[in-house]
Amino acid sequence: MGPSTLLLVVVAMAAAMGGCFAQMPIPARTDGFAYGKATAWGEAVVVEAYFDPVCPDSRDAWPPLQKAVQHYGAQRVSVVVHLFPLPYHSNAFIACRSIHTVNKLNASAVYPLLEKFFKYQEAYYNQPTYTKSRETVVAEITNNLVAPVIGEANLAAYKAGFNDSMSDQSTRISFKYGCARGVTGTPYFFVNGIPLGDSGSPVDYDKWISTLDPLVGKM
Numbered sequence: 001m002g003p004s005t006l007l008l009v010v011v012a013m014a015a016a017m018g019g020c021f022a023q024m025p026i027p028a029r030t031d032g033f034a035y036g037k038a039t040a041w042g043e044a045v046v047v048e049a050y051f052d053p054v055c056p057d058s059r060d061a062w063p064p065l066q067k068a069v070q071h072y073g074a075q076r077v078s079v080v081v082h083l084f085p086l087p088y089h090s091n092a093f094i095a096c097r098s099i100h101t102v103n104k105l106n107a108s109a110v111y112p113l114l115e116k117f118f119k120y121q122e123a124y125y126n127q128p129t130y131t132k133s134r135e136t137v138v139a140e141i142t143n144n145l146v147a148p149v150i151g152e153a154n155l156a157a158y159k160a161g162f163n164d165s166m167s168d169q170s171t172r173i174s175f176k177y178g179c180a181r182g183v184t185g186t187p188y189f190f191v192n193g194i195p196l197g198d199s200g201s202p203v204d205y206d207k208w209i210s211t212l213d214p215l216v217g218k219m
């Protein structure tokens with residue numbers, strides 16, 4: 001078969017395999033949730049954190065990063081959190097989809113919900129949920145974590161949004177976005193686009209200060 005025939009076969013195979021080699025979907029907005037009053041791109045040092053809401057190291061990484069942002073102020077250090085559902089955490093995709101759903105209802109509730117997941121994540125680890133159905137886990141997350149954050153009055157809208165293919169799509173995009181940037185675990189950090197060597201384990205406050213001090217205020 002000639003080169004052009006071969007190319008056609010490859011293209012046809014790619015199409016048949018459900019777009020494995022196709023262009024990744026380009027989201028209408030860049031992935032990620034800006035924390036607090038994060039300023040415009042280019043005005044501040046930008047820290048991007050990839051977190052899995054049911055990952056203990058992500059949970060432990062959040063308070064020192066939050067403290068560092070408070071130290072510099074959001075005008076000087078902007079934090080953007082990306083959700084990255086790890087495939088070996090059974091409930092990670094559900095957790096990330098839950099946060100994306102809440103974001104559509106009330107963007108201010110994203111961080112309170114992420115912090116709820118961090119606080120109560122142990123109930124959603126693989127072992128304690130092994131015998132639970134997906135339906136049960138989704139209901140527990142809805143009632144125990146989401147309801148206190150968004151209020152009972154918004155639960156019907158939340159449940160519909162959680163089921164909607166849009167929240168599924170947003171969560172897939174978060175995952176693909178991390179993959180496209182070489183994220184292999186959580187927490188994973190980029191400072192002004194450059195990956196931090198300590199990624200995969202929590203970075204403590206002192207390490208944030210020693211990393212950010214040389215950058216803050218310099219242009």
Ligand SMILES: *[C@@H]1O[C@H](CO)[C@@H](O)[C@H](O)[C@H]1NC(C)=O
Pocket residue numbers: 106107108109112149150
């Ligand atoms: C959105 O969520 C925040 C944080 O939970 C809450 O303070 C605020 O009242 C909510 N806004 C609406 C319109 O529900």
Ligand SMILES: *[C@@H]1O[C@H](CO)[C@@H](O)[C@H](O)[C@H]1NC(C)=O
Pocket residue numbers: 159160163
């Ligand atoms: C969500 O989808 C599940 C499974 O298809 C269905 O049982 C449930 O009623 C749906 N919930 C809402 C609020 O649409």
